[in-house]
Amino acid sequence: MDQLLEKLLTCVEFGKVDIKSPYPPAMKDQEGAFELTRHALDDGISPGEILEEALIPAMSRVGQKFSRNEIFVPQMLMAAKAMNSSMIHLRPYYLTGETKRRGTFIIGTVTGDLHDIGKNLVAMMIEGGGWEIIDLGVDVSTEKFIEAAEKHPGAVIGLSALLTTTMENMRKSVAELRQRFPGQKILVGGAPVTADFCRKIGADFYSPDPQGAVEYLKTLT
Amino acid sequence: MGYSPGTAPEPLTDLIAEVSAELLHLREVRAEYIIFERLTCNPGNKSIDIDGVVFDVKPIVFSQIKKSERAALFICTAGPEVGEKSRRTMKEGDLLRGYVYDVIGSEAAENAADRMQEELRLAVAGEGLKITNRFSPGYCGWDVAEQHKLFSFFPDNFCGITLTESALMNPVKSVSGIIGIGRDVEYAPSQCNLCDDKNCIYRGRKAESRKPPIYW
Ligand code: B12
Numbered sequence: 117m118d119q120l121l122e123k124l125l126t127c128v129e130f131g132k133v134d135i136k137s138p139y140p141p142a143m144k145d146q147e148g149a150f151e152l153t154r155h156a157l158d159d160g161i162s163p164g165e166i167l168e169e170a171l172i173p174a175m176s177r178v179g180q181k182f183s184r185n186e187i188f189v190p191q192m193l194m195a196a197k198a199m200n201s202s203m204i205h206l207r208p209y210y211l212t213g214e215t216k217r218r219g220t221f222i223i224g225t226v227t228g229d230l231h232d233i234g235k236n237l238v239a240m241m242i243e244g245g246g247w248e249i250i251d252l253g254v255d256v257s258t259e260k261f262i263e264a265a266e267k268h269p270g271a272v273i274g275l276s277a278l279l280t281t282t283m284e285n286m287r288k289s290v291a292e293l294r295q296r297f298p299g300q301k302i303l304v305g306g307a308p309v310t311a312d313f314c315r316k317i318g319a320d321f322y323s324p325d326p327q328g329a330v331e332y333l334k335t336l337t
Numbered sequence: 338m339g340y341s342p343g344t345a346p347e348p349l350t351d352l353i354a355e356v357s358a359e360l361l362h363l364r365e366v367r368a369e370y371i372i373f374e375r376l377t378c379n380p381g382n383k384s385i386d387i388d389g390v391v392f393d394v395k396p397i398v399f400s401q402i403k404k405s406e407r408a409a410l411f412i413c414t415a416g417p418e419v420g421e422k423s424r425r426t427m428k429e430g431d432l433l434r435g436y437v438y439d440v441i442g443s444e445a446a447e448n449a450a451d452r453m454q455e456e457l458r459l460a461v462a463g464e465g466l467k468i469t470n471r472f473s474p475g476y477c478g479w480d481v482a483e484q485h486k487l488f489s490f491f492p493d494n495f496c497g498i499t500l501t502e503s504a505l506m507n508p509v510k511s512v513s514g515i516i517g518i519g520r521d522v523e524y525a526p527s528q529c530n531l532c533d534d535k536n537c538i539y540r541g542r543k544a545e546s547r548k549p550p551i552y553w
Binding site for chain 1: 338339340345346347348349423424427430432433436437439475480481482501502503504505507509
C-alpha cells in the first residue's frame with residue numbers, strides 16, 4: 117500500500133487528528149490525519165482510494181478492537197475525530213458526486229426513548245464504514261422512520277432502544293416499516309435488545325456493538 | 338469507561354479532570370426518599386404491597402426485601418444540565434467531551450444515590466434498624482414498567498423528575514428504587530452475586546469499583 121495511506125491509516129486508528137494534537141505521545145509533532153489526507157490528494161491519490169484503503173480499514177480495526185474489549189468508547193471517539201478531520205478534505209468530492217458512499221444508513225432511537233450515546237456511536241462507526249448517515253435523533257416516531265425511508269430509497273434503517281418498555285415501540289415501528297416496505301433492511305440494537313428479540317419482531321439483524329453492524333452492511337453492498 | 342487504573346489514554350484523564358472541575362458547580366443534584374410503614378411481603382408471588390400498591394418485584398429483589406418492616410422509595414438525579422451539556426457538545430462535534438459529560442452524569446446520579454442511602458442508614462440506625470441494598474425497577478428481573486407504581490407515591494415533579502409513558506425518567510441521569518428497612522435485613526456486599534444477568538456491564542465490576550462503605 118502507498119506509504120502515505122499507510123501512515124494515514126495509523127493516524128486514524130490511533131486518533132492522531134493533526135500536527136497540533138499531542139496524542140498519541142509517540143506521534144507528537146508529527147503530521148496527523150488532516151495533513152496527510154491533504155498530501156494524499158495533492159499526490160493524486162483519489163478520494164475513493166483514501167476512503168477505501170485508509171479510512172475504512174482504520175475504523176474497521178478500531179471497531180474490532182472495541183468488540184474485543186481491547187479499547188473503550190473514548191478511543192473509538194478519538195479515532196472518529198481523526199477520521200472527521202480527514203473527511204473535511206473529502207467531503208467536497210461527495211457533494212460533486214465524484215466519490216460515492218457505499219449506501220445510506222438511517223438511524224434513530226425509537227419513540228419514548230431519549231438515549232443517544234449508543235446510537236451516536238453506531239452512526240459514527242457506520243459512517244467510518246463508508247456510509248452516509250441520516251440521523252433522525254431520539255424519540256423518533258414510526259412516521260418519521262417511514263418518511264426517511266421514502267426520501268432515501270434503498271437506505272438501510274437502524275433502530276436503537278435502551279429500555280424494555282421502549283423495545284415494545286421498536287417492535288411496533290419494525291412491524292409498520294415491514295408492512296410499508298416489505299424488502300426494507302432493518303437493524304436493531306441497544307442494551308436490552310437480543311438476537312432472539314430481533315428475530316421475533318422480524319428485523320433483519322441485531323448486533324451488540326457497532327462493528328457487527330458494519331460487517332453486516334458490507335454483505336449488502 | 339472500562340479502563341483499569343492507569344491505562345486510560347492521556348487526553349482522556351486530562352479531560353475528565355477538566356470536566357469534573359467544571360461540573361463541581363452542578364447544583365441540580367437531588368435525592369429524596371419516603372419511608373413507608375405499611376409493608377406486606379407475599380412469598381407466594383414474590384410481590385411487595387406498600388400502602389395497597391402491589392409491586393411485582395420478582396424473586397431476587399423479593400429475597401432481599403422480604404424481612405423488611407418498612408421500605409423507603411427513592412429517586413435521585415444529577416439534574417438536567419449535565420445531560421444537556423453532553424447532547425449539545427456531541428452535536429457540536431466534540432464527541433469525546435460529550436461522552437465524558439455523559440459518563441460523569443451517570444456517576445453523579447449513582448453518587449447521589451449512595452449518599453441518599455447513607456443518610457437513610459443513619460436515619461434509621463438510631464432505632465436499631467438496618468437497610469438493604471437499593472433495588473431499581475429494570476434490574477434483577479423487576480420490570481421497568483413498574484416505575485409507574487413507584488412514581489404514584491411521589492408528588493408531581495418530585496426532585497424535578499418526571500416519568501414518561503414509557504417509564505423513562507426525565508432528566509435521563511436519574512435513578513429510582515426501593516430500599517428495605519428492618520432489624521433482620523442484610524446488606525449484600527456484592528450485589529452482583531444476587532443477579533443472574535450475564536450481559537450486565539456492571540457484572541463483577543460494580544463490586545470492585547463501587548466498594549461498599551466500610552461499615553457494612
Ligand atoms: C450508565 C447506565 C445508567 C446511567 C445513565 C443512563 C443513561 N442512559 O444515560 C444511570 C445510572 C442514570 C441509569 C439509570 C437507569 N437505568 Co441504566 N444503565 C446504564 C448502563 C450501565 C450503561 C448504559 C450506557 O450508557 N452504555 C453505553 C452505551 C454506549 O451503550 P448502548 O447505549 O447500549 O449502545 C451500545 C450497544 O447497545 C449498541 N447499540 C445501541 N443502539 C444500537 C442500534 C443498532 C442498530 C445497533 C446495531 C447497535 C446498537 O452499540 C452501542 C455501542 O456499543 C446500562 C447497562 C448496559 N449493559 O448497557 C444500564 C441500563 C440501560 N439501565 C437500565 C435501567 C433499568 C435503568 C433505570 C430504569 C433504573 C432505575 N429504575 O433507576 C434508570 C433509568 C433512567 C431513566 N432516565 O429513566 C437497564 C435497561 C433495561 C430495562 N430493564 O429496561 C440497563 C440495560 C441495565 C440492565 N438492567 O441490564 N442507567
